[in-house]
Amino acid sequence: MLDVKFIRDNLQLVEKSAREKGYEIDVKRVLTLDDERKKELAKVEDLRRKRNEIAAKMKGGKPDPELIAEGKEVKNELLKLEADLERVESEYHQAQKSIPNIIFDDVPLGGEECSVEIKNWGEKKSGGVDHLDYAVSRDWVDFERGAKVAGTKFYYLKNELALLENALIQFGLKKVLEKGFKFVTVPDLVSSKVLEGTGFNPRTSDQSDEYFIESEDLALIATAEIALTGYHMDEIIDEKDLPLLYAGLSACFRKEAGAAGKHNRGLFRVHQFNKLEMYVFCLPEKSKEMHEMILATEEEIWQELGIPYRVINIAAGDLGAPAAKKYDVEYWSPVDSCYRELTSCSNCTDYQARNLNIRVRRSDGSVEVLHTLNGTAVSLARTMVAVIENYAVKGGKLKVPEVLKPYLNNKEEI
Secondary structure: OOOHHHHHHOHHHHHHHHHHHOOOOOHHHHHHHHHHHHHHHHHHHHHHHHHHHHHHHOOOOOOOHHHHHHHHHHHHHHHHHHHHHHHHHHHHHHHHHOOOOOOOOOOOOOOHHHOEEEEEEOOOOOOOOOHHHHHHHOOOEEHHHHHHHOOOOOOEEOHHHHHHHHHHHHHHHHHHHHOOOEEEEOOOEEOHHHHHHHOOOOOOHHHOOOOEOOOOOOEEOOOHHHHHHHOOOOOEEEHHHOOEEEEEEEEEEOOOOOOOOHHHOHHHOOOEEEEEEEEEEEOHHHHHHHHHHHHHHHHHHHHHHOOOEEEEEOOHHHOOOOOOEEEEEEEEEOOOOEEEEEEEEEEOOOHHHHHOOOEEEOOOOOEEEOEEEEEEEEEHHHHHHHHHHHHEOOOOOEEOOHHHHHHOOOOOEO
16 A cells, blocks of 8 residues: 555645556545544544543552542543544555555556557467367366366366476476575465455456455465565564565466456466466665566576567556556467467565565664565466467477476477
């Protein structure tokens, strides 16, 4: 969420940025609730002082009936005011969380179609093999039994495709470790506080993409980003220890609400998949530099895999609430003769960290909110699609990318 002082001092900017992102917000209501919250808090604190004064007078002697009566009156009034304060604070924080992060000046304006290509790499070939037909014909994936066990868009990976997934994990992990990331595995479930704090708040209720556990304050994670953001919740990190770089491996669970179309065929859009995620906690002045580092790491991965791609600067209307700027890496599909979404990386500035009270203590002793960033190293389901489309031979075997051979017994083909 945004700092309320920043909102007050930059009201027009906040409103404009939210509109550009496609959010309908009431900034003035946030400020009104903040004013009301401060007034209620002042009343509560005044009564608490009065209660403490009465308690001090009653110590060490026979209780004065008038003080006892006054104490009861103060207690009852305090209970009422504390309930009012709790209500106002709840409304205030919910309203504050509804305001999305401010976009950077170099973010393109408009909807998804206004995103701008900033670079591309590799030869755009035509032809290719449909990944689903190919994988099914080789007994590498089973959606029918997945649906029988868990429902539509769940699946079993089998044989060489399961081994290929493991090879991609090992390759991606080697790459991020070389870049200084620390490997962690994360819980597949998080509390609503962590989920909301990370900023996974849909614009409308029908866009909710998370699976919630009934009767529990828990949800399945849609990405390791969520659990990694919560790792340092309510902590103050010394400046000398930043940046902190983590690589989180997890299963990801998504309803994919509203998703439809041919580009969702097979493994491209599923309800569960594995992903290796990069995550950074850093000083505010370093976050733009860290963003470019994450993007460069993603590009190295796809270049070494030999998969053609482009990088796009995502337009404001296609950004989520937490991101100030986001890059997408899209691979060239020789089957569809177009670019398709593969990975992304986002600079969330102080938005997530403020939500979850993650701060840095500067060398001079001052404390402030730090910045967070995230980016996909390897999204396994979609990466397998890209590898099959670019390396499989119709009716034949799949040529193993050079960098994956060490993880597949140095086989040339599978």
